[in-house]
Amino acid sequence: MNLEKMVQEELEMDMTPMIDCVFLLMIFFVLVIDLSQKNLEDLILPRAEFQEPDEEPPENRPILNVLQNGTVIYSSKVYYDPAEHGKNYAPIKQLLSDIRRIGLANKTLTLVDKDVGGATAKVMDEPILIRADKWTEWHYVGEIMKQCSQPDIAFWKVQLALSEEDKETGEKNASLTRGQ
């Protein structure tokens, strides 16, 4: 009888603190993990010797990803798919003007006056980064740049993402191999 009581007591272990802890951990990881990387698609960038290091990127810089087939992705969401939209680039324009509108409303993006050929125009102070795969047709990158230059969008600082190492061929910049 005594032994049976002990066994029963062991079975009644209190699970509440463990479940509490698990929930806390879950919430913590869901909210914290992968916030910085979600804007970056898995691409292989072309290698270039002459580039500026992107060590302290502007906090609110929008990042557009262009896949090999020309698909434009912003914040893990597809906005333009050549298979679906073809030569209709309106979704790209819509995306850029939405980024601009929401950014200005949230004050994450700002407008500045810039002298353009003698006249003053309002342009975006923040740059925009275009990340394209090395085997993405340039035409798609050019199309985004064209839309960026429209006066109603005016992202005039367009940055193109490059890499110091070609992850496909393994070629590295001299600056990387010098230390080895």
Next chain:
Amino acid sequence: MSALDDAQEEAKADMTPMIDVVFLMIIFFICIEFKVLESKLDAFLPTDKGSQSTVVEPEEQLAIKIHVEAKGTADYERYGGKGVNPNTGRPNRFQLVGHKVKWEVGPKPIYSLAALREELGRIARDPASQIPDKKTGGTKLMSCVIEAYPGAMYADVASTNDAANDAGFEEVNFGGGLGPGK
């Protein structure tokens, strides 16, 4: 004695659930970005009048054209074959094999990146490439424009831009609007 027992039990109220909930709320409020919620509210902002179109005087530029000699074939083997990656929902990468381009610097055709670097270096050193600089009143090296013809890849443009920077061209423009390749 019994009454004292009762009183003691009341004093031992279990604080654990309350502390748990408080911690949950603390983490929630630390992690939530209030800006995200704010942006969902409607705002009626004054609209911008729009910028005037301006005319920029044309300057002499060096045109570097990239023509595609051979488009190349897409090789999916290295990245798991043609198809969609089930984990990411994105199409698998391919490697372009046999892609070949030809450059045209001014009228001169160039067939390799090394020759392009050499030619651009020669042009940059040529005194005839200096144009008047309106800002300083002196002279500066003319800018160059990279015109990628249909089918040219981002890698081609990036390497051309790299070669131009290497030669000393500080202002590089990108032409475009020539349409997609077949």
